[in-house]
Amino acid sequence: MSSSELATPARRPGGRSARIRSQVLDAVGPLLVEYGYDGLTVDAVAARSGVHRTTVYRRWGDVGGLLADVLEAAEGDSWRPADTGSLQGDLTALNEEVQAGLTEDPPVALALIAASFRSEEATAALRQFWDDRYARCEPVVARAVERGELPAATDHRKLLVTATAPLYHQLVLLRTPPDPALPAEAARTAALAASAGAFTVATAEGGGKTEEQGKAG
Amino acid sequence: MSSSELATPARRPGGRSARIRSQVLDAVGPLLVEYGYDGLTVDAVAARSGVHRTTVYRRWGDVGGLLADVLEAAEGDSWRPADTGSLQGDLTALNEEVQAGLTEDPPVALALIAASFRSEEATAALRQFWDDRYARCEPVVARAVERGELPAATDHRKLLVTATAPLYHQLVLLRTPPDPALPAEAARTAALAASAGAFTVATAEGGGKTEEQGKAG
Structure with missing residues (x-):
């Protein structure tokens, strides 16, 4: 369970590198929606983001790397589920x-x-x-x-x-x-x-059916 | 809710036309698995099925038409859910x-x-x-x-x-x-x-729990 903080410390030094990352990643979603996966190329992302294509290639490699980083960046938010009381x-x-x-x-x-x-x-x-x-x-x-x-x-x-x-x-x-x-x-x-107990798991402590099966083997 | 019988009477006259249909449709799944959507072309389907490409184009138009007919043909089976008693x-x-x-x-x-x-x-x-x-x-x-x-x-x-x-x-x-x-x-x-009643719908007769039990037959 890696939070984005843990997974990408080197990539978030703040400043220029972080700015380039968000510039590039911000270009991926709109291109994907507009042109589909086939229209999503490293060159198109470079052009739209205004970041040099060699930088994009070096840092993200290919479209798969770009998509993965969009999702990884999304994990970096502070989202928490609402607490409504029930x-x-x-x-x-x-x-x-x-x-x-x-x-x-x-x-x-x-x-x-x-x-x-x-x-x-x-x-x-x-x-x-x-x-x-x-x-x-x-x-x-x-x-x-x-x-x-x-x-x-x-x-x-x-x-x-x-x-x-x-x-x-x-x-x-x-x-x-x-x-x-x-x-x-x-x-x-x-x-x-x-x-109704649909998601109840047997606990290790023997919470339900006495789990004393002993490995007879 | 169209059963395949209702939806495709003209396409299932039996004989040659039905044979061609299954030859062609049988080629779609394997090609899709092997080469993906991008490798699934009318020409490839024609080649694999041994049916002339003009026949395939005339009858199915394009890859979308082929995929749709594969699914429509699948509806033509006699599948019924198992009756296990509970x-x-x-x-x-x-x-x-x-x-x-x-x-x-x-x-x-x-x-x-x-x-x-x-x-x-x-x-x-x-x-x-x-x-x-x-x-x-x-x-x-x-x-x-x-x-x-x-x-x-x-x-x-x-x-x-x-x-x-x-x-x-x-x-x-x-x-x-x-x-x-x-x-x-x-x-x-x-x-x-x-x-527990999660999927109970309000009935047109007034959404009550007292169900008119008429027409038992």
């Missing part, structure tokens, strides 16, 4: 953000997801971006446990995937028009299932 | 099939989903394919209602999206290795939420 409220707020992101105009997030089908580096970076987001959402589950809304041993990642997956399914795969009711519905569904 | 069992069986499809080798389903990000025709055809599958799964919900496992006014599509979306999320978007436990877990989650 599990369902927190998940609804999260889903509203997911839906807003997937329907934003220009559709940068959708374009990045589409690009992940063209580049292994982008796939890996997107997975890491989501892992980072899931980790940041852990407090949503911890708070719900504290409030007594959830069993203590609730798997936060499974709960979060269940809460958000229907939005990705509808908006990214089925590409149906956004349903304003879906964020709250999917949140309610996940909260109901979670309260 | 909602959770039916959803688990469905999810096992989804997971098997998304991890098959060669990865034709994944390649078709990836291609849907390149072609509007493929997107529309994929959406229709899934709509057809959701419709065919309606009996899973109807049977559960009959058994008293679910409220009568359960939205089958929402339940099915919730049950299957985590698999697509993990295998298509996050591209994590398949988790053998996930099909059953996601099925259990959806069944728990459904039993």
Whole structure:
């Protein structure tokens, strides 16, 4: 679980290097949306950003490197999930953000997801971006446990995937028009299932079924 | 909700035309897996299928038309969801099939989903394919209602999206290795939420819990 701070200390010395990075990365999304993955070349990024192409090649290598760094840079924000006072409220707020992101105009997030089908580096970076987001959402589950809304041993990642997956399914795969009711519905569904113990994990301490199987081998 | 029978009567006269169709369509998946969307050309399909290129151009137009017809042809099968005797069992069986499809080798389903990000025709055809599958799964919900496992006014599509979306999320978007436990877990989650009324729709007769039980037959 590498925060962007940990992952890229050398790349964020501030000053000129950081400025060049944001100039270059700011050019990637719009080019991707406008011309698609095929139109996203290092030369096009250099031209649009005003940074010399040899600098871009040296630092990012290729389009995969550029896409990966866009996602890594996105991890560098200070985003935290909203604290609304209830599990369902927190998940609804999260889903509203997911839906807003997937329907934003220009559709940068959708374009990045589409690009992940063209580049292994982008796939890996997107997975890491989501892992980072899931980790940041852990407090949503911890708070719900504290409030007594959830069993203590609730798997936060499974709960979060269940809460958000229907939005990705509808908006990214089925590409149906956004349903304003879906964020709250999917949140309610996940909260109901979670309260019913759907994401409870057997704890190492033997929290559920006595795990005393002993390795008879 | 057009079944393939309704949608393509003219295209399935049997005999030579049907033979040509399957020869051509059988060439699409392997080419897509092997060379990607960029390597999938009408000429390549003609060459691999042994059907003359002018025939392919005349009948399918372009790659989008070919992809759409592959998906339309897939709707022509006789697939029905398994009847295991319980909602959770039916959803688990469905999810096992989804997971098997998304991890098959060669990865034709994944390649078709990836291609849907390149072609509007493929997107529309994929959406229709899934709509057809959701419709065919309606009996899973109807049977559960009959058994008293679910409220009568359960939205089958929402339940099915919730049950299957985590698999697509993990295998298509996050591209994590398949988790053998996930099909059953996601099925259990959806069944728990459904039993708790997560997918209950307000009925036209007044959204009440008192369902008019008329027309039992």
